[in-house]
Amino acid sequence: METDFLYRQIADPIEQQILTGILPTGTKLWSLRTLSREYGISQNTALNVYYYLEAKNLIESRPQSGYYVKYSPIKKVQQASLPSPRAVLADDSYWVHSVYQNIGQDHPLAMAHPGEALLPIAKLNKALIQASRSLQGSGVLYEKPEGNAELRKQVARWSFPLREDEIITTHGCLNAISLCLLSLTQPGDTIIVESPVSFGMLQVAKSLSLKIIELPTHPEYGISLLALERNLKKRRIAACLFIPTFSNPLGFCMSDEDKWKLVQLCEKYQVPLIENDINADVHFGKKRPKSCKSFDKSGIVLWCGSVSKTLAPGYRVGWVAPGRFYHEVLKTKIQHQISSTSITQEVIAHYLRTGRYEHHLRKLRVSLQAQLLHFQKAIADYFPRSTKVTSPQGGFTIWVQLHKDLNTLEIFEQCKKYDVSFAPGALFSLQHLYSNCLRLNFSLGWNSEVEEKLERLGEILKKA
Amino acid sequence: METDFLYRQIADPIEQQILTGILPTGTKLWSLRTLSREYGISQNTALNVYYYLEAKNLIESRPQSGYYVKYSPIKKVQQASLPSPRAVLADDSYWVHSVYQNIGQDHPLAMAHPGEALLPIAKLNKALIQASRSLQGSGVLYEKPEGNAELRKQVARWSFPLREDEIITTHGCLNAISLCLLSLTQPGDTIIVESPVSFGMLQVAKSLSLKIIELPTHPEYGISLLALERNLKKRRIAACLFIPTFSNPLGFCMSDEDKWKLVQLCEKYQVPLIENDINADVHFGKKRPKSCKSFDKSGIVLWCGSVSKTLAPGYRVGWVAPGRFYHEVLKTKIQHQISSTSITQEVIAHYLRTGRYEHHLRKLRVSLQAQLLHFQKAIADYFPRSTKVTSPQGGFTIWVQLHKDLNTLEIFEQCKKYDVSFAPGALFSLQHLYSNCLRLNFSLGWNSEVEEKLERLGEILKKA
Structure with a gap:
């Protein structure tokens, strides 16, 4: 662990220099011998520094020559979105059904969760067998409605000091959000979301006949708190629903200060804040960012999470800490599904308790960041010159902004015959915005096949 | 199997004679020798006849003496319920919260599912390990929204000829019903249910702000089709929601003819019929009764089921065949939970495919019927003389009707200190009916502790 710590101390500043362009692509790095001498470290540690940077796809080793920077700087999406301030009923008009039909297991570039190769399937399998032995009734019996203790x-221990009796387990994070909305809203009520917003959020709102206000949102700093307060002042809002940490699709992480302000605003106007925190474990920075929930003194925040994107999508294990709405949400859970699957909850409990989840996450984060850099490089290399992309600080998705005249819905149709897919930008709003944007899932495991698909997509875009 | 068949041929008519009182309690039965001579069967088969009747708690063997009838005839609930024809908004007024809080794992007499001892936990455990090997990704990956193929x-094969692509798996039967109601109704809509009705149905309706019409219902023949048609004629009904086979709490099974008529009515007035068929596998007659779905030519029936009550409550595996509403229900499932737990679906698929489920059910049915008879006898022995009970033809629950001045909500409170529980009748209606009734779960495994509890309950009722 000591070595581990040491090589990161040296690698991190080099990484920053590469990302900011101080060390441009092609720069030859110090030899291992020089590096070890200059820093007073063993050659083995020096090697670990370069292995780490290589694993992140920031440098490459050329035989008989040494290590070279190979990162391509990208053009960043830097303007905030500007949706109209009106409330729009989530209905089928936005719902590009034929598109959604094509988004599925066969089109992983269009999804927002990691590929099979990144999940510890064999280890979970072992934990499953252990859990079937340790759990009374082997998971055959009903779990309590509030979930596995x-x-x-x-x-509760994982992210910040919550008590276990504040938490209710759910059938995944979307199910947690669904239970919150079922508890807090009536059809015709208005909720506020970021923009662009994950289409999963639009779908569940549609199912409950909610109206939606989309907020101006900056690709790096998140939602506009000014616009939020304007709306909270103006009309009755049933709930806010945000992904403040590594939003999907943009990947921004709001600052601690903005999160604190957001909670204050919700408290001031007494509007519940449903916080979708599903991506927070996948941070490319050093620490898990704080959640809004951690700034919540009065119980106005309903904190939702799961391991569906980081560990075991098929287990359907998620949770919600609904604050002062605990009893409403628990009642809603009982009313719609009684309890959650027993055995998979126990497996995840084991995995968290033994530290295996943290171990898995450490590897996952490095892999994902490396893949993000691969994607950014491929986009810089293959997509039209005017293409801008986001620089997500965590999560699984990258947002691509093309020339304003391009229509990604049309391109989506063309791409079908080339076996390339993505999520068209139009899906991420109810206001016919983002038709020149698309979202890609960068978490698939980088290989020549994926690179080829991006190259093909780039060619199609250049033609269009 | 030949012997199996033979002893049932002889035992069944004797059973009928006992149940109808032709052979009263205390009657000495033929000796094994006489039985084998009269029927021309082996003494071994004769022994099987008496073993079978003894397992059902209909006869007892007295040492050195022979076999005697020991069944106590019961007074049956025979009058149909008469709820008012008005539509009542399902709200908290009916919701006796403190009662529900006390109904839980510690009060199994109040529930409606089998005790742990009746579930094949060890075998399911083996199947779980097999499933984790056979399923691609060991259940870690997302299942398709429509569920395990x-x-x-x-x-589809199990109950009648449906095609697999007509079925969507769900997170249990209540979740199936919830998805149907979310797809078919808007708040303020009216649905029709039987009366008394399982409070689970009232709860999910409450969560969705639905109005409820309760139909007059006969404890043996089921809902009044006349009353149903009157209502269908009079106003817009968003859906019918019934348990036509072994209803909870009454245990009736509607005849094939009435089920056919019910489907015709729904078709005539174009009102979707949500059929809760969760109890149909637990039939005390020879065959699984036909479902309404089997009479459905036009897709108006949404057939819901699960293995939560017969095999593995904690697995949360259920399904719905939504007929012509397939796409709406599938969309609703995606909107609220994406997909169901992968691994538990695979285990149940194995269990069904290998015939182990049918094998398990054969034993379960005999055990449950024996326990029902134990319960009916204990009620006849210990409860006040005027007590009437239902004679369920399947399922898990028995409905007890006491003197009209008794209030089971009050008695429920008194019972707390005696560690006895039940589900008070008031929970089964929105119209302040059934305050002199209660529901018992007879599926707990008969033993002296359960008998003692019923004796204690009987004493409390006699005092009250």
Whole structure:
């Protein structure tokens, strides 16, 4: 662990220099011998520094020559979105059904979760067998509606000091959000979301006949708190629903200060804040960013999470800490599904308790960041020159902004015959915005096939 | 199997004679020798006849003496319910919260599912390990929204000829019903249910702000089709929601003819019929009764089921065949939970495919019927003389009707200190009916502790 710490101390500043362009692509790096001498470290540690940077796809080793920077700087999406301030009923008009039909297991570039190769399937399998032995009734019996006690304890311990009796387990994060909305809203009510917003959020709102206000949102700093307060002042809002940490699709992470302000605003206007925190474990910075929930003194925040994107999508294990709405949400859960699957909750509880989840996450984060850099490089190399992309600080998705005249819905149709896919920008708003944008899932495991698909997509875009 | 068949041929008519009182309690039965001579069967088969009747708690063997009838005839609930024809908004007024809080794992007499001892936990555990090997990705990956293909195939094969692509798996039967109601109704809409009705149905309706019409219902023949048509004629009904086979709490099974008529009515007035068929596998007669779905030519029936009550409550595996509403229900599932737990679906698919489920059910049915008879006898022995009970033809619950001045909500409170519980009748209606009734779960495994509890309950009722 000591070595581990040491090589990161040296690698991190080099990484920053590469990302900011101080060390441009092609720069030859110090030899291992020089590096070890200059820093007073062993050659082995020096090697670990370069292995780490290579794994992140920031440098490459050329035989008989040494290590070279190979990162391509990207053009960043830097303007905030500007949706109209009106409330729009989430209905089928936005719902590009034929598009959604094509987004599925066969089109992983269009999704927002990691590929199979990144999940610890064999280890989970072992934990499953252990859990079937340790759990009374082997998971055949009903779990309590509030969920597996050990899992709630581990989740409470995991991110910040919550108590286990504040947490209710759910059938995944979307199910947690669905239970919150079912508890807090009536059809015709208005909720506020960021823009562009994950289409999963639009779908569940549609199912409940909610009206939606989309907020101006900056690709790096997140939602406009000014616009939020204007709306909160003006009309009755049933709930805010945000992904403040590594939003999907943009990947921004709001600052601690803005999160604190956001909670204050919700408290001031007494509007519940549903915080979708599903991506927070996948941070490319050193620490898990704080959640809004951690700034919540009065219980106005309903904090939702799961391991569906980081560990085991098929387990359907998620949770919600609904603050002062605990009893409403628990009642809604009982009313719609009684309890959650027993055995998979126990497996995840084991995995958290033994530290295996943290171990897995450490590897996952490095892999994902490396893949992000691969994607950014491929986009810089293959997509039209005017293309801008986001620089997500965590999560799984990258947002691509093309020339304003391009229509990604049309291009989506053309791409079908080339076996290339993505999520068209129009899906991420109810206001016919983002038709020149698209979202890509960068978490698939980089290989020549993926690179080829991006190259093909780039060619199609250049023609269009 | 030949012997199996033979002893049932002889035992069944004797059973009928006992149940109808032709052979009263205390009657000495033929000796094994006489029985084998009269029927021309082996003494071994004769022994099987008496073993079978003894397992059902209909006869007892007295040492050195022979076999005697020991069944106590019961007074049956025979009058149909008469709820008012008005539509009542499902709200908190009916919701006796403190009662529900006390209904839980510690009060199994109040529930409606089998005790742990009746579930094949060890065998399911083995199947779980097999499933984790056979399923691609060991259940870690997302299942398709429509669910595990093998499970859908087996469910389709199981009860009647449906195609697997007509079925969507769900997170249990209540979740299936919830998805149907979310797809078919808007708040303020009216649905029709039987009366008394399982409070689970009232709860999900409450969560969705639905109005409820309760139909007059006969404890043996089921809902009044006349009353149903009157209502369908009079106003817009968003859906019918019934348990036509072994209803909870009454245990009736509607005749094939009435089920056919019910489907015709729904078709005539174009009102979707949500059929809760969760109890149909637990039939005390020879065959699984036909479902309404089997009479459905036009897709007006949404057929819901699960293995939560017969095999593995904690697995949360259920399904719905939504007929012509397939796409709406699938969309609703995606909107609220994406997909169901992968691994538990695979285990149940195995269990169905290999015939182990049918094997398990054969034993379960005999055990449950024996326990029902134990309960009916204990009620006849210990409860006040005027007590009437239902004679369920399947399922898990028995409905007890006491003297009209008794209030089971009050008695429920008194019972707390005696560690006895039940589900008070008031929970089963929105119209302040059934305050002199209660529901018991007879599926707990009969033993002296359960008998003692019923004796204690009987004493409390006699005092009250």
